[in-house]
Amino acid sequence: MQDQGTGKNSVGDNSLKRETIQRVISAFIVVPFVVFCFVSYPSLVGLVATIVLISSGEFFFTTLKKHDPWLSIIYTALVTTYPVLYGAAFPNNPMELLAVVFIVGSVFALSRVKNREIITEVYFAYSVALLYISFLLSFFIPLYAKYGAAMSLLTLTLSWSYDSFAYAFGMTMGKHKFGSYYSPNKSWEGFYGGIFGTFVYILIYQFVTNTVLKSNIHMNPLLALALAVITGVFDTFGDIFESSIKRHYGVKHMGNLMPGHGGMLDRIDGLLFITPVIYIVLNLFY
Amino acid sequence: MQDQGTGKNSVGDNSLKRETIQRVISAFIVVPFVVFCFVSYPSLVGLVATIVLISSGEFFFTTLKKHDPWLSIIYTALVTTYPVLYGAAFPNNPMELLAVVFIVGSVFALSRVKNREIITEVYFAYSVALLYISFLLSFFIPLYAKYGAAMSLLTLTLSWSYDSFAYAFGMTMGKHKFGSYYSPNKSWEGFYGGIFGTFVYILIYQFVTNTVLKSNIHMNPLLALALAVITGVFDTFGDIFESSIKRHYGVKHMGNLMPGHGGMLDRIDGLLFITPVIYIVLNLFY
Known part of the structure; x- marks a missing residue:
């Protein structure tokens, strides 16, 4: 989620406008590609793996900057192994995969890092x-397998929708800050505004996917409201979580992949x- | 795994002997209790949860010593939630539980810690x-559910057996160190010697459990050898992994629960x- 300014910020107004234009342009390039990947299970798995690869790469090159770059490279590869094997070969064994990836990464650290500090x-x-990026994002794999393309694309676009509405409402009407540290x-x-x-x-x-794409989503309005509230709450927490890590390392963005959007991890934090x-709420109430 | 001395260490020989006696005595008190817990599935789940509680408590009070003690207390409770809910209520939903426990703990940190350093x-x-202690130890739960009491007790005692033999062989014959940093x-x-x-x-x-306790374990000798090698390799790595964390924090033991044995986490690291x-090897080859 992007910070929502109060709209009173006159210094840097131009750079804000420029950033907004950049955001819109790069979104128009990336969005169709991402949406297209939801067309089949293999391409969805590939998309998840690609996003894990890019965002964990950014993460390791930020957090382990002062270490051996091979550590970041191998760790990026190891962490990406999880969605690849989970989606492509072992859909019933996520626990075993997670344990193996964790143990292999720990043993690798022991063999590579000779400094107790x-x-x-x-x-x-x-x-x-492993937990935050690879494990959590890989919930798209069972989500897709169990509830189909339309529902998992909804989950992705919920985050986009909330981000955009929260940004718009915050920029135009934002007066009362609840500022996290x-x-x-x-x-x-x-x-x-984002939740609404x-x-x-x-x-x-x-309505649109059911009539145009013949998908079969039937949520009652109460569940739809619950999903909107969940999106607002967890998008906000996810964003603050990622910010706290960025601020610890003194960087503004984790990477600079999409102009105006910051890095990949800044895009998917929520x-x-x-x-x-x-996924859990759908399992319980849908 | 205990360090295996070279046997040439004359200074501290008395304290070593005293430690060995303490080890044996406290083992005679704890071992029957632990073995008894393998009698039923609920008591096994309780045992796993208790061990996670104690060892994660030691871990948090060591690693987060300079922070608010409530952080350690709440984190110990949260991390223990995982085996309790997994074993008692949601045996088919370990992934969902792990995600929820991780997200709750992250949000809790954000609300409690106001310092980006x-x-x-x-x-x-x-x-x-969460990953190392709670998640990995909780593999005892599916191990018990799928392969029964005798096989999961074997897994536990494999670690004890390797520790004891490695200690005995190392103390008496140990000449060639492979010293990790x-x-x-x-x-x-x-x-x-430990593997043998x-x-x-x-x-x-x-042989004993099949004849005396009418269990039904039939491993061919090759699988038995494989399990012994796996035990030696992973017990060693697990021990070095835990040592590296201890040494980072400058402590000799994580806790002091069992005289002569160090803390609980020092006991279960391997x-x-x-x-x-x-568990994975049994799934593949047994």
Whole structure:
């Protein structure tokens, strides 16, 4: 989620406008590609693996910057192994895969890092990337297998919808900040506006995909509202979580892949917390 | 795994002897209790949860010593939630549980820690404890459910057997050290002796439980040898992994629960890496 300014910020107004234009242009290039990947299970698995690869790469090259680059390269590869094997070969054995990837990465750290001052920092980066990026994003795989393309595309676009509405409401109406220490520019107007916009978006998405694409999503409005609230809450927490790590390392973005959007991890931070929660809620109430 | 001395160490010989006596006595108190817990599935789940509680408590109070003690207390409770809910209520939903416990713990850190210098240290401790202690030890739950009491008790005692044989061989014959940077006192004699002793132990265990306790374990000798080698390799790595964390924090033991044995985590460090690997190998070859 992007910070929602109060709209009173006159310095840097031009650079904000420029950033917005850049965001829109690069979104128009990336969005169709990403949506197209939802056409089949193999391409969805490939998409998840690609996003894990890019965002964990950014993460390791930020957090382990002062170490041997091979550590970051091997760790990026190891962490990406999880969605690849989970999606392509062992859909029933995620636990076993996670354990093996964790143990292999730990043993690798022991063989590579000979300094007791920094070894725990290396485990930290590895364990967090494995759990936060690879494990959480891989919930798209069972989500797709169980609820289909339309529902998993809805989950992805929930995060986009909330981000956009929260940004728009926050920029235009944001007066009351609820500023977290780690991400101070959020406003209540952005938060509620984001949830409201997302609720409307779910109803429209359901109607459009059911009539045009013959998908079969039948959520009652209460579940749709619950999903919108969940999106708002967990997108916000996911964003603050990622901000706190960035601020610890003193960087503004984790990477610079998409102009105006920051790095890949900055783009998916909220999605990482949203996806497993939505999967669980669908399992319970849908 | 205990360090295997070279036997040439005359200073501290008395304290070594005293430690050995303490080890034996406290083992005679704890071992029957632990073995008794393998009598039923609920008591096994309770045992796993208790061990996770104690060892993650030691871990958090060591790694987060300079922080608010409530952080350690809540984190110990959260991490223990995983085996309890997994074993008692959701045997088919370990992934969902792990995701929820991770997200709840991350959000809790954000609400509790207002310092960008230390926040990643807190995530580190939480993610590692969750993966290393809680997640890996909880493989005893599916191991018990799928292969029964005798096989899961074998897994536990494999670690004990290897530790004892490696210690005995290392103390008496250990000449060639393969010293890791983090755990320098290991010898090749201890390693091979531990594997050999464990192989013999598996054959005896199988014979005794099949005839006396009417269990039904039928491993061919090749699988028994494979399990002994796996035990030796992963017990060693698990021990070095835990040592590297201890040495980073400058402590000799994580806790002081059992006189002569160090803390709980010092006791189970090898077991944590062994259990999931044995579960996977049994799934593949048994």
